Amino acid sequence: MFKVAVIGGSGLLGRALNDELARQTGWQTVSTAYSRTSPRMVALDVRDSVAVERFIDRVAPDAVVIAAAERHPDVCERDPALARALNVDAVRMIAGAANRHGAWTLSISTDYVFDGTHPPYRHDSTPAPLNAYGQSKLEGERALTDTAEGGCVLRLPLLYGPIVSWSESAVTSLVPAIAAAAAPGAQAARMDAWAIRYPTFTPDVAFVIRQMLERHARGETVSGIVQWSGDEPMNKYEIAVRLAEALQLDARLTPQRTPTDATPRPHNCHLASSRLEVLGIGRRTPFDMAIREVLAAFPWQGQATSV
Ligand SMILES: NC(=O)c1ccc[n+]([C@@H]2O[C@H](COP(=O)([O-])OP(=O)(O)OC[C@H]3O[C@@H](n4cnc5c(N)ncnc54)[C@H](OP(=O)(O)O)[C@@H]3O)[C@@H](O)[C@H]2O)c1
Known part of the structure; x- marks a missing residue:
């Protein structure tokens, strides 16, 4: 064992x-x-x-x-x-x-x-x-x-990945703001378009x-x-656009081209995964497929639109 x-x-x-x-x-x-x-x-x-x-x-x-x-x-x-x-x-x-x-x-x-x-x-x-x-x-x-x-x-x-609250991941934490920006008459939500993430x-x-x-x-x-890293570069604005598509929300989103975080964050830390890849280790699920799986499995999914 x-x-x-x-x-x-x-x-x-x-x-x-x-x-x-x-x-x-x-x-x-x-x-x-x-x-x-x-x-x-x-x-x-x-x-x-x-x-x-x-x-x-x-x-x-x-x-x-x-x-x-x-x-x-x-x-x-x-x-x-x-x-x-x-x-x-x-x-x-x-x-x-x-x-x-x-x-x-x-x-x-x-x-x-x-x-x-x-x-x-x-x-x-x-x-x-x-x-x-x-x-x-x-x-x-x-x-x-x-x-x-x-x-x-x-x-x-x-x-x-699979979550128990929207805030558990910096990807899904965008969902409440996306849902709010899809409400009738809502202001556009500004999303960071400066930092590149994988x-x-x-x-x-x-x-x-x-x-x-x-x-x-x-x-x-x-x-x-x-x-180990995914291989699809995206900023948060692009992540939000893809989340909105997956949630079928017509959200008003605006890219924010300069950093606004109080805590300094790196611009692009793309990690080379080659040491594991040469050992035959690894798997990458495409983002659009994986995020749909996450959204479908989240038990309080309907609440996104009411946040
Ligand atoms: N999330 C990301 O985007 C990200 C990105 C890069 C690297 N990482 C790294 O990946 C690893 C896992 O991150 P994660 O996103 O899974 O973090 P997470 O969701 O915040 O989980 C943190 C875990 O640490 C436990 N924990 C917190 N305080 C503890 C304590 N005093 N004693 C024992 N356990 C304690 C938590 O237990 P409870 O929940 O039960 O309190 C939970 O199981 C971390 O090393 C993180 O630095 C994460």
């Missing part, structure tokens, strides 16, 4: 990973949650070193995937201590505990470790984060590679992680830093 611990299994990526791993015969997955506990998840605060040790001791996993994080740039900017506790210290602690059990650790990082001025970025390009989130994730990468024997960091860009579908990332876990299980561990 190959045992995987998913730390942060209640999050956007963690849930997609649980679904992917549940299809794997002969594997057992133990997932943790923090605020969104359920009978299927173990409650764990990754800031509690004793609880982390106890969890890893009890589960004795073969592999640990760290998907728990503080991933909101504005929160990290306001509360750098929280960003450090979750994105750096917890990674070191979990990787240390996993080492003691001989478990392989895979930790999730972000394209925001780069400044976005010279895409595409390779796994060995020089990081230069622009904000506290990117800085904490970069320190988390170093904590992982310094601590975990044979450990791996998987960098990802903007994620979207929206990446969480079930595709889960598939990539499952392939990496399979490699580890057969003794072909992928170590160091790897990256």
Whole structure:
């Protein structure tokens, strides 16, 4: 029996990973949650070193995937201590505990470790984060590679996938404003058309992680830093246009050509995925197909028009 611990299994990526791993015969997955506990998840605060040790001791996993994080740039900017506790210290602690059990650790990082001025970025390009989130994730990468024997960091860009609220992903968080801009007599909604993103579908990332876990299980561990990204460049205005089409909303949308975010964000952090691609790892679902799947599955879909 190959045992995987998913730390942060209640999050956007963690849930997609649980679904992917549940299809794997002969594997057992133990997932943790923090605020969104359920009978299927173990409650764990990754800031509690004793609880982390106890969890890893009890589960004795073969592999640990760290998907728990503080991933909101504005929160990290306001509360750098929280960003450090979750994105750096917890990674070191979990990787240390996993080492003691001989478990392989895979930790999730972000394209925001780069400044976005010279895409595409390779796994060995020089990081230069622009904000506290990117800085904490970069320190988390170093904590992982310094601590975990044979450990791996998987960098990802903007994620979207099955949601439990519109705000869970920066892609679907545009839906309420799109719906409001489709109301009779509504003002046009301004959407950022400056930053270029590569929206990446969480079930595709889960598939990539499952392939990496399979490699580890057969003794072909992928170590160091790897990256995975969708291959369709879009700004938020273009994402909003495609969301409106999928929702069949006649929304009035206007492109905003200059950045307006309070927290500095990179212009274009396109991640080269070649290190995984040459290993035959990867899957990319076209955005228009994937987003329709997400919208169709969201149980409160009808509420979009009433927000
Ligand atoms: N979302 C994106 O667009 C994006 C882009 C690039 C990289 N990433 C990276 O991908 C990874 C997964 O992100 P995500 O979007 O799935 O994040 P998410 O939806 O915000 O989920 C975060 C997870 O962390 C858990 N968590 C929060 N505080 C915790 C604590 N004190 N102790 C234990 N667990 C805690 C949450 O548990 P509860 O929900 O139960 O509280 C949840 O399971 C992160 O490393 C993130 O930096 C995300």
